[in-house]
Amino acid sequence: HRCDVQFGRQKKDSASFMAQWHSVLANWGKWEAVEVDGRHIKRLQQAIQAWMRQKRRLEQEKEPGLRVPENKNSKKRKRKEELKQKVMEDWELDRDPPQGVVRAWTDGSEREGVDGRKYAGYGVWLREGHCLNASEKLLGLMQTNNRAEMTAVLYVLKVIPKWVTLQVCxxxxxxxxxxxYWMEGWKRRGWKTKAGKPVENVDLWMEIQEALEERTGETYWVKVPSHVDIEGNE
Structure with missing residues (x-):
């Protein structure tokens, strides 16, 4: 309500606002259907959730040993942190790569512009100040996150010498x-999935597959969790 008033979507009339809510609450518990603006229901839900969070915080202060349930976001964050720890240890990503190995970090993103259209871009990072680091807009009409991710990988496969051992993060x-797992099967089936459907973004996959076939050095693929403060992925 305060937000609507601040941005001029609603007049500052607390009395009518409260009267409207009183009429809504008066019908709770009755069997007949009641029409209520979805925005008001959303606000009430948010208010109740905020009150419940505050209540749990107060209970935690009174009883420090009381366990406060984790929300979905905190659980997801915890899982990502565990994955981060594992992948950092398994691949020693907190250290420089072994001698003769090039470690390349690739990423892609997609955002909606002010005009409502999608815009995508990709980035490649080897180390601070490296001449092959890249941050570019995605070309073409198909502006998607997946194509940006694939283009970043394709850039690495093209600019890193084919005989060098490569680690793609x-x-x-x-x-x-x-x-x-999938690319070889797609190629055998004429770039179709097991279900017989055409592979999406087949133009980029074909280029990636061709670039990999031309490589004589080993290529290692490292899946890292996103947005957990890994230097090369932020």
Whole structure:
């Protein structure tokens, strides 16, 4: 209500606002259907949730040993932190890569512009100040996150010498699963899935597959969790 008043969507009339809510609450518990603006229901839900969070915080202060239930976001964050710890240890990502190995971090993103259209871009990072670091807009009409992720990988495969051992670090599960498990099958079936459907973004997958075939050095794929403060992925 305060937000609506502040931005001029509603006049500052607390009496009518409260009267409206009194009429809504008066009908609670009755069997007949009641029409209520969805925005008001949303505000009430948010108010109740805020009150419940405050209530749990107060209970926690009174009884420090009381366990406060984790919300979905905190659980997801915790799982990502655990994955981060594991992948950092398994691949020693907090250290420089072994001698003769090039470690490349790739990422892609997609955002909606003020005009309502989608815009995507990709980034590649090897180390601070490296001449092959890249941050570019995605070309073409198809502006999607997946195409941006794939374009970043393709850039690395093209600019890194083919005989060099390469370690590609990406947060795209699609990219890792495709190059490790699906791509060969797609190629055998004429770039179709097991269900017989055409592979999406087949133009980029074909380029990636061709670039990988041309490589003589080893290529390792590292799936890293996103947005957990890993230097190369932020």
């Amino acid at each position: 990406t947060d795209s599960q699609l990219v890792v699963d495709t190059v490790l």
